[in-house]
Amino acid sequence: MIGIAIGALTLAIWLYLLLANGGFWLARERDTAGLPAAPPTWPEVVAVVPARDEAEVIATVIASLAAQDYPGDFRIVLIDDGSSDGTATLAAAAGGARLTVVSGVPLVEGWTGKLWAVSQGIAAAGTPRYLWLTDADIAHAPDTLRSLVTRAEGGGLALVSLMAKLRCVSFAERALVPAFVYFFEMLYPFARVNAPRGIGAAAGGCMLVRRDALERAGGIAAIRGALIDDCAFGALIKRHGRIWLGLTDRARSIRRYDTAGSIAAMISRSAYAQLDYAAWKLAGTIVGLGLIYAAPPLLAVLGSGPARMLGAAAWLAMAVSIQPMLRFYRRSPLWGPALPLIAAFYGACTLLSAWQHWQGRGGMWKGRAQAARG
Structure with a gap:
């Protein structure tokens, strides 16, 4: 019995x-589905990239950002968070005129390292309509930003986030990586995240946020101690506007996880x-x-x-x-x-x-x- x-x-x-x-479990929320028409004008965007000892991947990542085919004003701010491996030099060589490298100041108590770096990048970004918060291990297709802005402008969204496609090459990655995203969706079903009411979440590797919505929410300082900062960020912004989260092939993590x-x-x-x-x-x-x-x-x-x-x-x-x-x-x-x-x-x-x-x-x-x- x-x-x-x-x-x-x-x-x-x-x-x-x-x-x-x-x-x-259906994995239906994709950035290729339901994309609205292109906006009549393309607003200014600044990408903010925190980086600490990312020499292995940073040149590829920054080059992918510099190669965006975005029609509007677009700049990149990289915050070098105390790197000792030449991350800033490699980034500068790959980023060209679009890139500004900011040397981060020492970590302040009460902040996680990533969010402290992001806060400095936001301060250096000025006043664009959108901030594109992306990680130092995420390489983007040339049309990623155009797609993000099109969805945000067409849907009146405060935040558009893409779950970057994780590297899935080694045996350990093939065995364990798809389940990582599966479990994430089980905890934060994308359909509920994207509904006007319900849970808030985001994927930290690729988040396009309206600067005014972030300011209304209290800025990045409102989640300064959050270890799971992307979901905290999504929940924060959802209280001040609609958000959207989906799967993508456009943004890919190139960080290697070769072993269990x-x-x-x-x-x-x-x-x-x-x-x-x-x-x-x-x-x-x-x-x-x-x-x-x-x-x-x-x-x-x-x-x-x-x-x-x-x-x-x-x-x-x-x-x-x-x-x-x-x-x-x-x-x-x-x-x-x-x-x-x-x-x-x-x-x-x-x-x-x-x-x-x-x-x-x-x-x-x-x-x-x-x-x-x-």
Whole structure:
């Protein structure tokens, strides 16, 4: 009876996720869909790029920004956040006349490093209509900015954000990266983000925001200590205007995550922050992951009778739910049945994130522990 009850509960959860969680798994929100007509005039835009020790990728990224075919006034501000590897020099060589390099001042207490750098870039940007906040590992197609502004102007949006397509080359990336975006959409269904009411979120690699909306929201200082700064930013701006978030092929992360360890480091940087550094939420998350992802295959393999059938049905629903994301990343559908193992990896990363936080090493990035010690 216990097996049947667990099987029925897990199947009910998966049916809810498939049918009533904003269609998160369908991956329908794309920057190629529903794009309005081009605006009659093209407003001024300034891209703000925070960078710290990004010599491996910065030249490619800045060159992609400098090559934008945007018809309006467009400039790039790069904030060199104490780099020791020649990041600023490489950026200057790639950016040409459109680029201004700002040497960042030392980090101020109460800010994360990235947001402190972004705040300096915004101050140096002047008064354009739009600020394009993009990361130092995101390379853009030449029409990315034109597409962003077209959507923002045509829809009267305060924020347009694109979930950059992550690198998916190594075995670890092929196994784990599509699930990263899948889990993000499960937590923040894009359809609900894009609705006039509902949750707010964004993807930090590519965010076009109206400067006046950001100022009404209190500026970047309003989220200065946020470790998951993109979702905090999306929620902040949504209180002052409509926002839109979607998948894209135009913006691509070129940062390498060649090993499971490097992906674990990326996840554990902020996983415990997602749980508000609460031990009870951590415990609930681990129990929930076990129920949702581990119970179905265990029942399907080890159970019998109705419990086995319920477990198999839940496992099938799980495997089906990730197929659109696997297609987006051009990965084999056979990764679908492996989702329980992938979820176990993400659960372990969440535990690692909590452990790092308790050790005073939470939010570690480029030599900085950015989360307060628990």
